Amino acid sequence: MENFEKYVGQILDKRYKLSRVIGIGGMAVVFEAQDLAQKRTVAVKMIKDEIASDTQTVKRFINESKAVSMLSHPNIVSVYDVSVRDDLKYIVMEYVDGITLKKYMEKRGALSFKEIISYAEQILRALEHAHSKGIIHRDIKPQNIMLLKNGRIKVTDFGIAKLPNAETVTMTDKAIGTVYYISPEQASGKPIDQRSDLYSLGVMLYEMATGTLPFNAENPVSVALMQVNDKPRRPREINPSIPIGLEQIILGAMEKNPEYRFQSAAQMLRHIQQLKSDPNFVFKTRRDAPAATVDTEAAFGAKERPAGKDSHELRDAKANKPEKKSRRRRESRSMLPIIAGVTAAFLVVLGISTVYLIDTFLQAQEAASPDIITVPDLTGKSVDDDAVKNLDKRIFIVEVEEAYSDSFPKGVIMSQQPAGGEKRKVIAGEQYCTLKLTVSAGVETVVLPDFTGRDNREVEMEIRKLGLIPEARYEFSVGVERGCVIRTEPKPRTELRVGETVVYYISRGEEERGKVTVPNFVGMTASAAYQIMVGEDPSDPMLTLGRVTYEPSSTVPKGVIISQSLDPAGDQVPRGARIDFVVSSGSPETTAAPQLPNESEIDIGTDGGKNQNRGNGNSNNSSNNRNNNNNNRNNDNRNSNGGNRIRELFDWFFGGFDS
Amino acid sequence: MFFFGKTDIGLRRGSNQDSFVAVSLYRNTVLCVVCDGMGGANGGNIASKLAAEVFHKTLAESLAKIAPAGNPQDVDLDPKGADYGALLKNAVSAANSAVYTRAASSAELRGMGTTLVAALVVGNMLYAVNIGDSRLYIGADGELTQITRDHSYVQYLVDIGKLTPEEAAKNPIRNIITRSVGNEPEVEGDIYTVDLSEYGHGYLLLCSDGLTNFLSHEKISEILFSKEGMGKKSLEETLREKVERMVGGANEGGGGDNITVLLLGF
Numbered sequence: 063m064e065n066f067e068k069y070v071g072q073i074l075d076k077r078y079k080l081s082r083v084i085g086i087g088g089m090a091v092v093f094e095a096q097d098l099a100q101k102r103t104v105a106v107k108m109i110k111d112e113i114a115s116d117t118q119t120v121k122r123f124i125n126e127s128k129a130v131s132m133l134s135h136p137n138i139v140s141v142y143d144v145s146v147r148d149d150l151k152y153i154v155m156e157y158v159d160g161i162t163l164k165k166y167m168e169k170r171g172a173l174s175f176k177e178i179i180s181y182a183e184q185i186l187r188a189l190e191h192a193h194s195k196g197i198i199h200r201d202i203k204p205q206n207i208m209l210l211k212n213g214r215i216k217v218t219d220f221g222i223a224k225l226p227n228a229e230t231v232t233m234t235d236k237a238i239g240t241v242y243y244i245s246p247e248q249a250s251g252k253p254i255d256q257r258s259d260l261y262s263l264g265v266m267l268y269e270m271a272t273g274t275l276p277f278n279a280e281n282p283v284s285v286a287l288m289q290v291n292d293k294p295r296r297p298r299e300i301n302p303s304i305p306i307g308l309e310q311i312i313l314g315a316m317e318k319n320p321e322y323r324f325q326s327a328a329q330m331l332r333h334i335q336q337l338k339s340d341p342n343f344v345f346k347t348r349r350d351a352p353a354a355t356v357d358t359e360a361a362f363g364a365k366e367r368p369a370g371k372d373s374h375e376l377r378d379a380k381a382n383k384p385e386k387k388s389r390r391r392r393e394s395r396s397m398l399p400i401i402a403g404v405t406a407a408f409l410v411v412l413g414i415s416t417v418y419l420i421d422t423f424l425q426a427q428e429a430a431s432p433d434i435i436t437v438p439d440l441t442g443k444s445v446d447d448d449a450v451k452n453l454d455k456r457i458f459i460v461e462v463e464e465a466y467s468d469s470f471p472k473g474v475i476m477s478q479q480p481a482g483g484e485k486r487k488v489i490a491g492e493q494y495c496t497l498k499l500t501v502s503a504g505v506e507t508v509v510l511p512d513f514t515g516r517d518n519r520e521v522e523m524e525i526r527k528l529g530l531i532p533e534a535r536y537e538f539s540v541g542v543e544r545g546c547v548i549r550t551e552p553k554p555r556t557e558l559r560v561g562e563t564v565v566y567y568i569s570r571g572e573e574e575r576g577k578v579t580v581p582n583f584v585g586m587t588a589s590a591a592y593q594i595m596v597g598e599d600p601s602d603p604m605l606t607l608g609r610v611t612y613e614p615s616s617t618v619p620k621g622v623i624i625s626q627s628l629d630p631a632g633d634q635v636p637r638g639a640r641i642d643f644v645v646s647s648g649s650p651e652t653t654a655a656p657q658l659p660n661e662s663e664i665d666i667g668t669d670g671g672k673n674q675n676r677g678n679g680n681s682n683n684s685s686n687n688r689n690n691n692n693n694n695r696n697n698d699n700r701n702s703n704g705g706n707r708i709r710e711l712f713d714w715f716f717g718g719f720d721s
Numbered sequence: 722m723f724f725f726g727k728t729d730i731g732l733r734r735g736s737n738q739d740s741f742v743a744v745s746l747y748r749n750t751v752l753c754v755v756c757d758g759m760g761g762a763n764g765g766n767i768a769s770k771l772a773a774e775v776f777h778k779t780l781a782e783s784l785a786k787i788a789p790a791g792n793p794q795d796v797d798l799d800p801k802g803a804d805y806g807a808l809l810k811n812a813v814s815a816a817n818s819a820v821y822t823r824a825a826s827s828a829e830l831r832g833m834g835t836t837l838v839a840a841l842v843v844g845n846m847l848y849a850v851n852i853g854d855s856r857l858y859i860g861a862d863g864e865l866t867q868i869t870r871d872h873s874y875v876q877y878l879v880d881i882g883k884l885t886p887e888e889a890a891k892n893p894i895r896n897i898i899t900r901s902v903g904n905e906p907e908v909e910g911d912i913y914t915v916d917l918s919e920y921g922h923g924y925l926l927l928c929s930d931g932l933t934n935f936l937s938h939e940k941i942s943e944i945l946f947s948k949e950g951m952g953k954k955s956l957e958e959t960l961r962e963k964v965e966r967m968v969g970g971a972n973e974g975g976g977g978d979n980i981t982v983l984l985l986g987f
Contacts, residue, residue: 250883251875251884286874290883
């Protein structure tokens with residue numbers, strides 16, 4: 063990976079001083095910078111070195127950046143400058159001090175109706191402006207929507223070149239992000255137009271209203287296929303408090319076929335505004351469209367949408383007129399009014415009034431009068447307690463932080479900020495009180511790793527890092543090299559409280575215990591051989607049993623040793639040396655389906671059960687693998703880790719950018 | 722059996738990330754492998770080379786265990802005498818582990834991987850394995866048939882009826898593959914078994930997508946079955962000429978990717 067920090071402190075073109083990295087995406091990196099000429103903070107987006115050599119991509123990046131620099135809209139992050147020099151390619155953008163809608167939604171979950179309408183309006187105005195200049199965003203997603211403190215939305219990464227990347231990428235694994243919002247036409251590689259942005263916005267509105275994504279799966283392939291193929295769950299099934307009209311708008315924007323979708327941002331915006339003035343409004347048929355609305359389809363050259371098949375029956379529409387049933391069904395599909403007849407002049411007026419509307423909207427927000435509330439005392443309660451769940455979401459933003467504790471049980475609120483009893487000024491749905499809860503994560507425990515065979519100094523450090531106290535002891539060992547760890551007390555994988563002591567035994571190497579002559583075990587039963595090897599003192603065996611391999615034999619009876627690894631006639635070996643055996647598993651005919659494993663390892667000195675367990679563990683693993691493989695064959699889905707890697711590839715491919 | 726293979730950087734890439742192996746293992750046995758690597762500046766060529774080599778070595782070793790005694794070029798393998806499919810799968814696993822382990826060993830190589838298509842011809846039997854979107858075709862009787870099924874996202878869309886094969890062939894996201902060698906701890910290849918005697922005489926064509934994306938099926942077919950110069954030249958010479966023409970054709974078609982073509986006459 064490139065090190066972008068090296069750019070920090072540099073001044074580009076004697077004008078832009080880079081102060082820090084604020085985001086790294088698939089093809090570019092973004093810095094916060096000071097514009098020394100204008101004396102203002104800006105964001106500088108620089109193409110990554112490895113992309114800079116791909117002339118075709120760079121050309122597109124520059125061309126599209128230039129196009130975007132022509133956009134000027136309060137809801138779009140402005141592009142101030144585009145540098146196209148051979149050795150230095152970057153764009154300078156408005157620096158936005160806010161958080162992404164993604165982060166905001168992560169904190170808040172489902173948003174209030176009022177907020178959804180406000181954000182939808184602003185995003186639609188931005189889209190309307192861009193679309194009118196022929197610019198399609200292509201990557202509308204919460205990561206690209208900035209939310210300012212005053213409630214204003216700024217859409218960013220507008221139309222920045224998406225890589226026409228012909229290089230093969232793999233997506234065998236899960237990725238987070240980009241595919242959740244792409245339109246069916248994007249997901250199937252078909253040509254797209256401005257209606258693709260409306261689909262993505264529809265997915266975002268779905269998420270805002272329900273707190274969940276319409277299509278979610280472990281890996282991008284499945285999600286992309288769902289965009290193409292699957293019908294989303296109705297938002298009101300998830301959150302019944304969503305007004306019918308909003309559900310209609312969301313599903314209308316998320317139509318698979320762009321012909322059935324809203325045809326323009328302006329059209330969708332009018333529906334949002336209709337709903338804003340009357341949240342209970344239900345869109346029914348083309349004729350029932352709000353009289354005040356004017357369609358701009360002609361201006362965008364869209365075809366009239368046919369009254370086609372119904373993919374979302376409006377069964378729960380409460381304002382069903384006693385129309386002929388068959389007809390209602392057919393027409394309900396075209397719940398989005400299409401009223402022809404708009405003049406170009408109107409568009410111009412709309413463009414101007416947009417600015418005005420936003421201003422008045424913001425003023426209206428500031429003018430609402432605040433309430434004084436008393437912060438409840440939640441300490442000592444469970445974080446799952448109703449008192450927490452029932453907090454008014456229009457007033458409180460709850461932030462939960464976990465901390466380990468010896469005295470509070472897991473899940474109990476240990477402290478809160480502000481404290482119970484304090485007063486706060488709030489406006490429901492607009493000005494919130496952020497309530498920070500510190501919840502006990504219970505006693506901090508760690509799982510002891512397996513340190514066997516590792517260097518003792520390393521092990522000591524790792525034990526300390528885990529918050530445990532190391533205690534060294536020394537022992538002789540035949541198998542473990544001097545200085546390495548033989549075993550620990552407690553055993554690996556034991557769960558320990560932080561602060562507990564771990565004894566680790568360090569090998570002093572092989573003890574000079576003298577040499578022994580290896581007996582000839584061939585022809586003995588394994589158990590007889592074992593008796594001889596162990597001798598009288600099991601803690602000081604003459605030889606240590608190593609690997610035992612079973613082989614069928616028609617001449618040697620079952621259970622009898624066929625051969626041994628140490629030569630009985632050879633030199634003496636150190637006492638306790640390891641010896642391997644090949645043992646007969648009986649004649650091949652009688653052991654057609656041998657119960658014995660082909661190969662197993664037995665350690666003397668540990669209980670015999672271990673061996674058994676190990677065998678079982680292996681067979682479980684292999685059956686799991688087999689299952690996985692079956693899954694893979696069915697749908698090529700991969701469930702193992704490595705998401706970041708794939709995500710990079712995927713972001714690269716779709717040109718996504720998460721700051 | 723004669724074969725000829727060539728790999729070309731194309732016109733737009735800075736490096737050639739394709740690799741191939743074509744080798745006569747026994748008197749009646751030929752192995753052909755094409756790998757198209759991906760990932761980073763160096764990762765792609767390392768992945769494809771490593772996968773092709775390890776695959777070849779592993780398969781050769783397992784074939785040696787079942788081969789009759791004698792000089793390999795003087796003995797035949799039994800065309801149906803072993804589970805060749807299992808041996809191919811085993812060789813894929815070895816190649817996968819090798820690339821996966823190597824990728825994990827250095828930050829620069831992280832994420833590298835490769836496609837792999839291999840054809841093992843034993844007498845009149847063809848055993849093939851595929852992962853990714855490199856392809857194996859059989860050309861016989863004037864017809865060019867794709868044997869392997871791509872592990873690609875657009876192939877899915879075709880399977881579920883959202884794209885036609887023609888749309889898929891031109892699709893801008895056809896470069897996304899859903900299975901690869903070296904990106905996951907384990908991978909399973911698809912095995913194909915074909916009795917070549919049913920085809921009489923013909924060609925096996927193995928190629929990376931640098932050929933198929935920049936030269937149409939019809940053009941490839943045309944070159945393959947062209948009788949130009951036939952009879953005057955050796956079969957070896959004819960194969961070489963066809964391969965050269967296909968590579969040239971893909972470059973004329975844009976040469977946007979590395980091109981590898983491996984042709985075997987049977």
